[in-house]
Amino acid sequence: MGLGEKSVIKIKTDRSFRMNTILLEDAIKREIAQGNIPIAIVGTAGTTDFGNIDPLKELASISLKYNTWFHIDAAYGCGLLLTDKYRGLLNGIELAHSVTVDYHKSFFQPVSSSGFLVCDKNFFNLITHHADYLNPKDHDEDGLPNQVNKSIQTTRRFDALKLWFTLRMMGRNKLGGYFDTIIETAAKIAGLLHSDSDFELMNESDISALVFRYRPKNLRLDVCAMNQYIKKAMFNQGKALVAGTKINQQFYLKFTLLNPLTTISDIENIIKIIKKHGNEYVRLNQASADFRRN
CATH class of the missing domain: 3.40.640.10 (Type I PLP-dependent aspartate aminotransferase-like (Major domain))
Known part of the structure; x- marks a missing residue:
């Protein structure tokens, strides 16, 4: 304007x-x-x-x-x-x-x-x-x-x-069914993240965007740095990509579900990849800390 x-x-x-x-x-x-x-x-x-x-x-x-x-x-x-x-x-x-x-x-x-x-x-x-x-x-x-x-x-x-x-080929009802699916899939994924003590879920979405981060219990490392590492490692590996954002200056990962063909199984596989890279970050940094102490 x-x-x-x-x-x-x-x-x-x-x-x-x-x-x-x-x-x-x-x-x-x-x-x-x-x-x-x-x-x-x-x-x-x-x-x-x-x-x-x-x-x-x-x-x-x-x-x-x-x-x-x-x-x-x-x-x-x-x-x-x-x-x-x-x-x-x-x-x-x-x-x-x-x-x-x-x-x-x-x-x-x-x-x-x-x-x-x-x-x-x-x-x-x-x-x-x-x-x-x-x-x-x-x-x-x-x-x-x-x-x-x-x-x-x-x-x-x-x-x-x-x-x-x-709209002519599929109609409102067909497209509406797709939108129902992404909302309901997002709600199920929110339930998965909420029930997993290794994750911190920031929100319950009206639609299909979920902000979260990997945060294992008793972790003494920088949580933001770890999740930034996860995002970069996933990009470099090329098996799956996740978005990232900052909330109150803290870094989080994000799912935005817009594909009605995405399944819970698909997301469970991505969650496993997130955990793999997160645990990899923990091992690398703990080893580095042990080396400095010695």
């Missing part, structure tokens, strides 16, 4: 890693008291690290109270619209002024396929700019077709074709 990073006020999350609405309203009041004008609230439906969904209805209520634009980043969570079983997690999304979706994340599309949706098509007029060489106003007046007005980008591939073709 060209406003600069200092125009963005970050709001802390609660213990479930969802936006804290009390702190949000406090921040709005504080900015108003300082003479600033809050113009928008941005909620998230499917956070990148945890796959959790902000309290959308509460955010909508606060937005209405303070007359701000309400935008929802549903790039990850938009696929919940496909499933009858879990789509209630998106309750409140219909109250947004605008929503972003990435079909290549949860509608099982190849990169890239995204959309920017608004509740009133007239809002698109806010970002319309006429140039005589590109989309002169008289084209609109004469009813001439104008592809420029159908995309923020003036030159792009017909990415909507992929989504249209998938």
Whole structure:
């Protein structure tokens, strides 16, 4: 939007890693008291690290109270619209002024396929700019077709074709079943990690992202360094890859499940690989410590 990073006020999350609405309203009041004008609230439906969904209805209520634009980043969570079983997690999304979706994340599309949706098509007029060489106003007046007005980008591939073709061939129910599967698989994997005393699970995901780390009992080594070693060793070995992230300056591993064909057995094999490299790190560092003592 060209406003600069200092125009963005970050709001802390609660213990479930969802936006804290009390702190949000406090921040709005504080900015108003300082003479600033809050113009928008941005909620998230499917956070990148945890796959959790902000309290959308509460955010909508606060937005209405303070007359701000309400935008929802549903790039990850938009696929919940496909499933009858879990789509209630998106309750409140219909109250947004605008929503972003990435079909290549949860509608099982190849990169890239995204959309920017608004509740009133007239809002698109806010970002319309006429140039005589590109989309002169008289084209609109004469009813001439104008592809420029159908995309923020003036030159792009017909990415909507992929989504249209998938929906025509497979339908919402089939895709919804896929999304049900990844949510339920993630929940089972969370159970596996939670029941294994060698792992520390950071979250219970609304969707399918799990943040965790290998942390055997009575370990006196640097846990962050060990998990960074695990991630690099897995990459170098090439049998399986895991993502990584930092939470409160601590390094964690991460699963983001978006393939409905992924099985519990697949993940159990990856967990064995994680343990193998973790134990390898422990042996190497204990041997190094013993050598220094001697």
